[in-house]
Amino acid sequence: MPAPSEALLLIDLQRDYFADPELDRCREDLVATCNDLVRAAREVGVPVVEVQTVHETDRSTWTLTMHEDGQGVVERGTEGVERVEGLDPGGAEVVEKTRDSAFFGTDLAERLRDAGVRRVVLCGVSTESCIAATARDAFALDLEATLVSDATASVDWSEHDHTLAMLETQHRQDVLTGAEVAERWRAEPGN
Numbered sequence: 001m002p003a004p005s006e007a008l009l010l011i012d013l014q015r016d017y018f019a020d021p022e023l024d025r026c027r028e029d030l031v032a033t034c035n036d037l038v039r040a041a042r043e044v045g046v047p048v049v050e051v052q053t054v055h056e057t058d059r060s061t062w063t064l065t066m067h068e069d070g071q072g073v074v075e076r077g078t079e080g081v082e083r084v085e086g087l088d089p090g091g092a093e094v095v096e097k098t099r100d101s102a103f104f105g106t107d108l109a110e111r112l113r114d115a116g117v118r119r120v121v122l123c124g125v126s127t128e129s130c131i132a133a134t135a136r137d138a139f140a141l142d143l144e145a146t147l148v149s150d151a152t153a154s155v156d157w158s159e160h161d162h163t164l165a166m167l168e169t170q171h172r173q174d175v176l177t178g179a180e181v182a183e184r185w186r187a188e189p190g191n
Helices: 017-018 021-044 063-069 108-114 127-140 156-170 178-187
Strands: 006-011 046-054 093-097 120-125 142-155 174-176
Touching: 006 021, 006 127, 017 021, 021 108, 021 142, 021 156, 021 178, 063 120, 093 108, 108 127, 120 127, 127 142, 127 156, 142 178, 156 174, 174 178
Parallel strands: 006 046, 006 120, 046 093, 120 142, 142 174
Antiparallel strands: none
């Protein structure tokens, strides 16, 4: 089987982000779709990367809004930084980040380039922030991106829909369901 040209990125599927009632409401369905995608990726040899936001408790990595609010989230050593209940990334590589984009201040682009990846498949939260920032940076890095409509979520579904439509139009990024992505992987060995 040829080396896959795609990678699955699981973004910010961590406890603190599901403290919001709307994200908690859709958590089980979102996690189930992500787990289905992980299994499909493993079947065809697509690498899986779990991207986690991890902030230091000394505030050195906090964002401007965290400083303004005087409150940290996803801090190292807390329960909030842990993987959301039910997620099974199946031994995925882990990349830690401190900003919205999975590429900002990380070695993710180099890892993907070294693996021959030309397209990233994005799942996780939140659609209008970390998913969108990662998708925009993928575009800037000349990586194609697929946004998984039923494996991304937002506290505001109008923002979710608007963001997916904007990225599809502005950057010509695919918006597919998890089942459509898995079908594409199975139909196109080596992607």
